[in-house]
Amino acid sequence: MIDQVAELADQLRAQAAEAERIGRLTDETVKLMKQMGNIRLLQPKRHGGLEVHPREFAETVMALAALDPSAGWINGVVGVHPYQLAYADPRVGEEIWADDVDTWIASPYAPQGIARPVDGGYIFNGRWQFSSGTDHCDWIILGALVGDAEGKPVTPPQILHMILPRKDYEIVEDSWDVVGLRGTGSKDVIVRDAFVPSYRTMDGLKVMDGTAQREAGMTDPLYLMPWSTMFPLGISAATIGIAEGALAAALDYQRDRVNASGVAVKDDPYVMYAIGEAAADINAARQELLANVDRIYDMVAAGQEVPFEVRAAGRRTQVRAVWRAVSAVDEIIARCGGNGMRMDKPLQRYWRDVHVGQVHAIHNPGTVYHASALSSLGVDPQGPLRAMI
Structure with a gap:
C-alpha cells in the first residue's frame, strides 16, 4: 500500500490545497483512498479487511500524511475504528460492512452525550466536536455517559461507546474553522433522541482496559x-x-x-x-x-x-x-x-x-x-x- 501511495503522490499532493479550501477531503482523495484500501488496514478479514501489523498501519499513515496532511490524519483517525469494531457485537460489523467493505466510521469518543436506558437499548442525545472525516463516513462511534430516568449522569460515571448509522446524527456545517488541518473536516455532530439498541454499544472502560477484547474471544494479537x-x-x-x-x-x-x-x-x-x-x-x-x-x-x-x-x-x-x-x-x-x-x-x-x-x-x-x-x-x-x- 505504501508503494501505491507513492505512485499516487502527485495526485494526492494536488488535492491537499483544495481540501483545505473546502474544509474536508476532496471526493477524489476519498476515491483514491478507497481504491487503495487505507481504511481497511486494521479491518477484520471476515469483513474485507487486511489485518496488518500495527507498524504497517502507522507507516502507511505517515506516508500519506507526508503528501496530504489531512488525508493522513483521516487515515490515522478513521482507520483505527475497524480495529475496535472487530470486537463489537458481531451484528455491528454485519450491519456496517455487509454491502460495502469500504464503509467508513467516524468518531469522537469524548463522553459528551447522555444515554438514557430504555427497553432494548438507550435514548441518546448530545453534541460532539472534532468528528474527523465525518462528511465521508456513514457510521459513527460516539462517547456517552449513562444517564438516569431524568437524563442526568449516574454516579459513579459509566462510559459507553455508542455506534450509530448516518441517519441518526446531524453534521453541523461551518463548525470546523481552524488554522490547520482544515481539510480533515472535523466538524461537530448532534444526536437528538436517537434510539441505540444495546448490541450497538460498547462499555468504554472495558474497551480501554482490554476486557472487551477478551470477552469477545479475540485471539489475533492485533485485536488484543x-x-x-x-x-x-x-x-x-x-x-x-x-x-x-x-x-x-x-x-x-x-x-x-x-x-x-x-x-x-x-x-x-x-x-x-x-x-x-x-x-x-x-x-x-x-x-x-x-x-x-x-x-x-x-x-x-x-x-x-x-x-x-x-x-x-x-x-x-x-x-x-x-x-x-x-x-x-x-x-x-x-x-x-x-x-x-x-x-x-x-x-x-x-x-x-x-x-x-x-x-x-x-x-x-x-x-x-x-x-x-x-x-x-x-x-x-x-x-x-x-x-x-
Whole structure:
C-alpha cells in the first residue's frame, strides 16, 4: 500500500490545497483512498479487511500524511475504528460492512452525550466536536455517559461507546474553522433522541482496559493490542508524517534558494547544520514510534500481559516523539525566510497542520509523563493519571 501511495503522490499532493479550501477531503482523495484500501488496514478479514501489523498501519499513515496532511490524519483517525469494531457485537460489523467493505466510521469518543436506558437499548442525545472525516463516513462511534430516568449522569460515571448509522446524527456545517488541518473536516455532530439498541454499544472502560477484547474471544494479537496504544498510534503517526512532509517541502524549497545576503543556501553551513539536525530528530521520532508499537505487539503476540507501567511508557514515547518532530519542523521553518511563508508555498500549510496535530488531547504530556514517572518509581497512579493509559 505504501508503494501505491507513492505512485499516487502527485495526485494526492494536488488535492491537499483544495481540501483545505473546502474544509474536508476532496471526493477524489476519498476515491483514491478507497481504491487503495487505507481504511481497511486494521479491518477484520471476515469483513474485507487486511489485518496488518500495527507498524504497517502507522507507516502507511505517515506516508500519506507526508503528501496530504489531512488525508493522513483521516487515515490515522478513521482507520483505527475497524480495529475496535472487530470486537463489537458481531451484528455491528454485519450491519456496517455487509454491502460495502469500504464503509467508513467516524468518531469522537469524548463522553459528551447522555444515554438514557430504555427497553432494548438507550435514548441518546448530545453534541460532539472534532468528528474527523465525518462528511465521508456513514457510521459513527460516539462517547456517552449513562444517564438516569431524568437524563442526568449516574454516579459513579459509566462510559459507553455508542455506534450509530448516518441517519441518526446531524453534521453541523461551518463548525470546523481552524488554522490547520482544515481539510480533515472535523466538524461537530448532534444526536437528538436517537434510539441505540444495546448490541450497538460498547462499555468504554472495558474497551480501554482490554476486557472487551477478551470477552469477545479475540485471539489475533492485533485485536488484543491495548486500546491506549492503538487509538493514539494513528494520530501520532499522522503528525510525524506531516513533519516528514514539511522536511521534504523545505528541502525542495531550499535546493536552489539564494538568501538575502546573496549566498546560496546550500553553501550556508548554519542552515545546513540546522536542517541536518532537524532531519535526524524527525527520523528519530519516526523510529521511536515504530519501535514502541513493535515492542508492545511482540509482548501481546507472546501471550504476555502489557502492564500499566509498559503502557504508560509507551504513551510517553508517543507523546515525546510528536513533540520532538514538531520542534524539528520549527527549526526548519525558521531557516526558510519570509518567502517560505507565502500562501502559494506548501511550507506554511505543513507548519500549521503539524501544530494542530500536536495539540490533540492525546499529545498533552502532563498526565502521561507524570503517570509514567510514578510507574517507574513503583507507584501505581490513580484517578485522572490513568486516563488514556
